[in-house]
Structure formats: structure tokens, C-alpha cells
Amino acid sequence: MQMSVLFTISRNKDCSLTPPPSFLFFNLCRPQTTFQGNPKLCKIRGKFHGRQRRSHPTSIPSSPSCSSEILPPEFAEYVAVLPVYDDEESDECSVYDHTKVDARHFGREAKEFIRRYEPGDCTEGAGDAKAGDYVLPEITTLLLVGPRGAGKSTLVNQITRVFDKDDEPSAPDRAQVSGSSKSKGTVFLREYPFPRNSTAICIYDTQSLSSNPQKNFKTLQKWMTKGISHGEIATGKVNIVIFVVDGVSILQAIESNTKDYIDILRETFMYPFLSIGDDKPVVVVTHGDRLSILQRARVQNELVDLLGIPVQQIFDIPGSDDYQTDLAILDMLRYCIQHAEQNLPIKLSYLLEVRGRETSKIAAEQLMALDAVIEATIIFLGIAILLLRFSDKLLQS
Ligand SMILES: Nc1nc2c(ncn2[C@@H]2O[C@H](COP(=O)(O)OP(=O)(O)O)[C@@H](O)[C@H]2O)c(=O)[nH]1
Ligand SMILES: [Mg+2]
Structure with a gap:
């Protein structure tokens, strides 16, 4: 038996939490619930991934970085030391243990990151720009979009529960889930800050998409351009869209070759107003608990091909109510926050300041060049005068 340094968790310059290597391993083996740390299950997913060569690096694309500030203790470098066994069987066992430990730490860090989050936390350091140079939202807004029954309201309750587990374990669900004969599901837009008392981040549950894409586009365009509001609460701009789809329906549609369902889904997902900057919506696949591991992997890979996004954008x-699902939720939220911040607009005053600085730099360079020309001319004239005087004297003598 030997001892080995296993992983580090640190806050990156771009404000992302670096999942430990074994969490990446775990994360790439989505669906997390059943894949966690099990190399055999990862191999199953690998089979599908052979086809999917365009998957992007797991790290978030470079975002405006968060400066070289001293990290708060909870993001401080963490090093765990655990035993590693030599034989092959023990290796698997140890990878599993390590993955569990890694995942637990990642989960804690990610939860703490969201609890402490303030709009602008991840913007500092892009060029000279500071958080104050961006147009910061009062509250970062995530918008849930998806077909009826996809699980949008259930997701709101799951997100709330992840934080309620620490704060208020017996608190009731907030969003109305459809399915019971009494409930019509979500009828109006509803805002849900999370954790419940947050003033920094909220998620909007929406009425479901209809089977008429044109009608959907009209509503979506209104929400995305004019902003959304809940009752009399001030209207807010959407910072990122989460597209929720039911994995079971997708699989059924693929297997029965039901093109209509898939086409509407794709068309709606690709609707340009749902993209913010270059970011297409984040995708959440629900109902995985009713599918096998192979089927879940297949749904994810089909979505990669269908929607043209990296697998890391699909959660x-x-x-289910278990720790691995909580981790998947936290990972998705962290991704949403980072991408929302990458697309914040820069203030006009900052742009003018930068333009002004550039203009005066160019003017100074031009002046210096002019200065050099004048100096050269003076020297040339001086030499010419001296030569003329000298030749004059020669002629006189
Ligand atoms: N088994 C399973 N049921 C789910 C899941 N997500 C949602 N549901 C169920 O699907 C139905 C519709 O969910 P709801 O959240 O109201 O969908 P919405 O119309 O998109 O808001 C409800 O009966 C939920 O309990 C899931 O991941 N697994
Ligand atoms: Mg609903």
C-alpha cells in the first residue's frame, strides 16, 4: 500500500471551481447518478463517445477572469491524501473511494460558491475591466424553457431542496408540478430565488412550450428582449436559458422515428433569441431514473448531434433525491453562472474610456514621430549652413 496525493480543488482565475481530476472522470461519466466512479460504466459511455469526437474540453471556455486576489479559505487549495492499492482490483476500489471523496468536496465548494455569489463575481480581470465596468444585473436570472411535462417545475423544487437540506430540511416544495388531476402545472411565469433567501440569483419557471413553434417563438422573443417579470416585481433580463427535455420522450421519438417531436425541439432550441452572446441554452435531461445507463448515454449523445453542442453543456x-443528483444540479448551476457572467455587457463609459486611451496613445506616437522628423530637419539644416559658410570662406581665400 502506498500513499498518494490525490487532488486539489482551487478557484481558477476565471472563477471556475476546478473539479479534481477524479471528479472530471466522474463528470465525464454522466449520467452521474449511476456512473459515479465506476470505471466499467464509464467504458459503456466511452463506446458512445467514440462517435462523438467533437466534445470540447471539460473546462469552461475562458471567461473574464477573477483576478489574482487571495482566495477565501473555502476555495483555498485542498489536498487530500488517501491510500492507493497496488493490485488492479484494489485500484478500481480506490478510484471509487477517491471519486467519492473528490465529488463530496466539489459539491461543498460548488454550493458555497453559489451561496456567496454576487452578480459580477466572475467578471473581474478581463483586460483592465473590473466588475464595475460591466452592466451588472441586480439579480442573475436563469430561465427554464421546455415542453410540457419535461420537468421544469420539478427541477425548481430539486434546486431548492439542494440548499434546503442545510437550511430548512422540512420546507415544502415551491413550484407546482403537473401530473396530478388537480394541478394544471405552471400557468404563469414564476420567480424562485435560490437559496430561498437569495437576492443575487433566481430561476424562472415558465408555462410549457406548445406544439406550435411560431406561437412559442413569439412568447420567447418577448421574454428575451423585453425581460421577464413575476407579478409586480421589476422586470429583469434573462442571463441564461436552461432548456429542459424529458429523456424518455426523446428516446421514444428516436426509436419510433417521430421526426415532428425532434424537429420542434431542435427548432426551438436553435431559435436565435434563446442564445445569449455565443451561448446556446444549457440542456437538462430529466427522467433518467426511468432509463438504463445505456439509454441515458444514448440520449446525451443524440442530443450532442442534434443540437450541435458539447456534451459538457448537457446535464x-x-x-432522484440523492447526493449524486445534487452534485449534477450544483455543477449545472455553476456552469450557468459562469456563462451568464461571460455575456454581461460592458458599460459605455468604459468603452469610451478605452477608446479615449487608445486615441491619445496613437496621438502621442504620432507627435513623437513628428518630433523626430523636426529634429532631423534641424540637424540637416545646421549641417547645410556650416557647409555653405565653409565653402564661402574657401572661395574668399
Ligand atoms: N420519474 C421522473 N419523473 C419526473 C421527472 N421530472 C419530472 N417528473 C414528473 O413529470 C411530471 C411533469 O413534471 P413538471 O415538473 O410539472 O413538468 P413541467 O411541465 O415541465 O413543469 C410530474 O409528474 C413529475 O413528477 C424525472 O426526472 N423523473
Ligand atoms: Mg411546470
Whole structure:
């Protein structure tokens, strides 16, 4: 038996939490609930991934970085030391243990990151720009979009529960889930800050998309351009869209070759107003608890091909209440926050200041060049005068 340094968790310059290597391993083996740390299950997913060569690096694309500030203790470098066994069987066992430990730490850090989050936390350091140079939202707004029954309201309750587990374990669900004969599901837009008392981040549950894409586009365009509001609460701009789809329906549609369902889904997902900057919506696949591991992997890979997004932008979040699902939720939220901040607009005053600085730099360079020309001319004239005087004297003598 030997001892080995296993992983570090640190806050990156771009404000992302670096999942420990074994969490990446775990994360790439989505769906998390059943894949966690099990190399055999990862191999199953690998089979599908052979086809999917365009998957992007797991790290978030470079975002405006968060400066070289001294990190708060909870983001401080963490090093765990655990035993590693030599034989192959023990290796698997140890990878599993390590993955569990890694995942637990990642989960804690990610939860703490969201609890402490303030709009602008991840913007500092892009060029000279500071958080104050961006147009910061009062509250960062995530918008849930998806077909009826996809699980949008269930997801709101799951997100709330992840934080309620620490704060208020017996608190009731907030969003109305459809399915019971009494409930019509979500009828109006509803705002849900999370954690419940947050003033920094909220998620909007929406009425479901209809089977008429044109009608959907009209509503979506209104929400995305004019902002959304809940009752009399001030209207807010959407910072990122989460597209929720039911994995079971997708699989059924693929297997029965039901093109209509898939086409509407794709068309709606690709609707330009749902993209913010270059970011297409984040995808959450629900109902994984009703599918096998192979089927879940297949749904994810089909979505990669269908929607043209990297697998890291697709989160498998089944309606289960367990630690691995909580991790998947936290990972998805962290991704949403980072991407929302990357697309914040820069203030006009900052742009003018930068333009002014550039203009005066160019003017100074031009002046210096002019200065050099004048100096050269003076020297040339001086030499010419001296030569003329000299030749004059020669002629006189
Ligand atoms: N088994 C399972 N059921 C789910 C899941 N997500 C949602 N549901 C169920 O699907 C139905 C519709 O969910 P709801 O959240 O109201 O969908 P919405 O119309 O998109 O808001 C409800 O009966 C939920 O309990 C999931 O991941 N797994
Ligand atoms: Mg609903």
C-alpha cells in the first residue's frame, strides 16, 4: 500500500471551481447518478463517445477572469491524501473511494460558491475591466424553457431542496408540478430565488412550450428582449436559458422515428433569441431514473448531434433525491453562472474610456514621430549652413 496525493480543488482565475481530476472522470461519466466512479460504466459511455469526437474540453471556455486576489479559505487549495492499492482490483476500489471523496468536496465548494455569489463575481480581470465596468444585473436570472411535462417545475423544487437540506430540511416544495388531476402545472411565469433567501440569483419557471413553434417563438422573443417579470416585481433580463427535455420522450421519438417531436425541439432550441452572446441554452435531461445507463448515454449523445453542442453543456438530472443528483444540479448551476457572467455587457463609459486611451496613445506616437522628423530637419539644416559658410570662406581665400 502506498500513499498518494490525490487532488486539489482551487478557484481558477476565471472563477471556475476546478473539479479534481477524479471528479472530471466522474463528470465525464454522466449520467452521474449511476456512473459515479465506476470505471466499467464509464467504458459503456466511452463506446458512445467514440462517435462523438467533437466534445470540447471539460473546462469552461475562458471567461473574464477573477483576478489574482487571495482566495477565501473555502476555495483555498485542498489536498487530500488517501491510500492507493497496488493490485488492479484494489485500484478500481480506490478510484471509487477517491471519486467519492473528490465529488463530496466539489459539491461543498460548488454550493458555497453559489451561496456567496454576487452578480459580477466572475467578471473581474478581463483586460483592465473590473466588475464595475460591466452592466451588472441586480439579480442573475436563469430561465427554464421546455415542453410540457419535461420537468421544469420539478427541477425548481430539486434546486431548492439542494440548499434546503442545510437550511430548512422540512420546507415544502415551491413550484407546482403537473401530473396530478388537480394541478394544471405552471400557468404563469414564476420567480424562485435560490437559496430561498437569495437576492443575487433566481430561476424562472415558465408555462410549457406548445406544439406550435411560431406561437412559442413569439412568447420567447418577448421574454428575451423585453425581460421577464413575476407579478409586480421589476422586470429583469434573462442571463441564461436552461432548456429542459424529458429523456424518455426523446428516446421514444428516436426509436419510433417521430421526426415532428425532434424537429420542434431542435427548432426551438436553435431559435436565435434563446442564445445569449455565443451561448446556446444549457440542456437538462430529466427522467433518467426511468432509463438504463445505456439509454441515458444514448440520449446525451443524440442530443450532442442534434443540437450541435458539447456534451459538457448537457446535464443529466434525474428526478432522484440523492447526493449524486445534487452534485449534477450544483455543477449545472455553476456552469450557468459562469456563462451568464461571460455575456454581461460592458458599460459605455468604459468603452469610451478605452477608446479615449487608445486615441491619445496613437496621438502621442504620432507627435513623437513628428518630433523626430523636426529634429532631423534641424540637424540637416545646421549641417547645410556650416557647409555653405565653409565653402564661402574657401572661395574668399
Ligand atoms: N420519474 C421522473 N419523473 C419526473 C421527472 N421530472 C419530472 N417528473 C414528473 O413529470 C411530471 C411533469 O413534471 P413538471 O415538473 O410539472 O413538468 P413541467 O411541465 O415541465 O413543469 C410530474 O409528474 C413529475 O413528477 C424525472 O426526472 N423523473
Ligand atoms: Mg411546470
